[in-house]
Amino acid sequence: NAGVTQTPKFQVLKTGQSMTLQCAQDMNHNSMYWYRQDPGMGLRLIYYSASEGTTDKGEVPNGYNVSRLNKREFSLRLESAAPSQTSVYFCASSEGVGAGTQYFGPGTRLLVL
């Protein structure tokens, strides 16, 4: 099993450009999450989807949108990128039972100039 996969691995954008980060999981998990990780700030939740067909805001949703395309896929869109969105983005999934432990993808490093 591949677990959680993310594309692209690395991206450079100019201010104002848009892009979509893709995430897919093959563990049949109900819930999926998008985080950003910045030095000194730790992991912060952007958006999550508790189950297919639902999405909700996390701690830092401004400037982002998400789509839960199906049970496997959860995408994150930056409509008009800003330098403050330079970060490493992680997607995670959880089976939605018990401890709610989450399994992470390898990350997308985004640089906005």
Added chain:
Amino acid sequence: QKEVEQDPGPLSVPEGAIVSLNCTYSNSAFQYFMWYRQYSRKGPELLMYTYSSGNKEDGRFTAQVDKSSKYISLFIRDSQPSDSATYLCAMSSTYSGAGSYQLTFGKGTKLSVIP
């Protein structure tokens, strides 16, 4: 006060040492406690999780939770250079529906094990 406090280090130890990593928290509603390991330029990987208070052991790793003190620990015995990574504590907080929980993370402690 931050919900979860974790000393960022860095922590440097000789190979074979016992390592103690810790987090404190303020929210008494936390029930599930996890430790993640993150190698440089990689995603966090789940190392251990425990429910409520008590100990859990897995090989060289032991996780402890003391809910009365709002304090969790991860011990690594016989540390190896391959243990060099950033260790993140995490706690299940808000129930999000459909059986899922949001996690609150510590900022991570960077550990280096020197050969």
